[in-house]
Amino acid sequence: MNPSVDALRTTFGDAIGRAEAARDGETIAFVRPDRLTDVMRWLRDTPGQAYDYLVDVTAVEYRDRERALEVVYFLRSLERHADLRVKVELDPRGELAVDSVTPLWAGANWLEREVYDMFGVTFRGHPDLRRILMWETYAEGYPLRKDFPLRGRFSRAEQVRQALNANPEAHYSLEELSIAEAFDEVPAEMRERLRRGERGKLPFDE
């Protein structure tokens, strides 16, 4: 078991839930969602921990509907050669929301967008929370959720219609490529518009 877990427990007390060993021997620490940012900042900035690299953010939903949906953070300390997995449990029937770690690791930006796109988890405080794999006007839901039908919710004809009516340039515009750094500089009204994902309208929609 990774010694970071004991250090976490002494620092954060009951904000740290159970800890278990994953099959590959890595340690998984469960953290209460409301303390996530504090725990992550501590793990990143405390000298003995120094988890300076966020490898991946993903989520897991289990077939057993009683089980929580987990958001998983893969941390690595490049200087100590150590790994730690942090999990946050969310109730899939409730609101799926957790604080964004983008302020801590800028690289979390797209990773969290992917989790949002595929699982519908909202990351509070994320600078640019939009779909990233599916196009922005995609209306069928969150494909990796267990209640999502394999072939999607709409008929094939409707899927083709919506896809063909999406504007391909809405996804690959200059805005898209430069928005990450420019987000703070664009006018507030445009920021709001981008946050709502107000692009790529369907021209044939009534």
Added chain:
Amino acid sequence: MKHVSKEISGSPNWLVTRFDHLINWARANSLWPMPFGTACCAIEFMATAASRYDFARFGMERQAFSPRQADVLICAGRLPFKLAPVIRRVYDQMPQPKWVISMGACASTGGIFDNYAMVQGIDTVVPVDVYVPGCPPRPEGLLYGVLMLHKKIKGESLALPALRDEQPLDAKGLRMPPDEIDEISEPFGNSVHQFRSS
């Protein structure tokens, strides 16, 4: 060419057929491909273009990476819905006459990807002339498809209006009636055993 074909409409005579023959010979033997490589099939496409198989032997020396200088669109690989408007735009930008080769099981039918993200056959998006089966087709397979396209081109006539039919999208933004799309997107083979929902 337009006025020529108007004047010579009606039953083809010797002049027209010779003229067709000449034009088609030129067209078939200088097809400029627009590669639209989206997945694993594109690797076989590259092998086909490289020295061992070398489709330059069949007049495809110049690959046009701009649709405006291309004659044949080769969709090598699966087409996700997100790319559907892109391939449609590429197709629309190609000048007439133009042809489309659908390379591989995925481009032709959706292949193993009978899921929410994949177009079930690019013929629901653009008209297709030759389907090359395989997962992926070997380079010989693609070359055979190209030769079949040569054969098709050599059988065309300038008088055929279909040659210049753009097949534009209708008012709903589709190229065929919705129930037809649903029909050709139906699961088949092993994927009929996949459930629509968990």
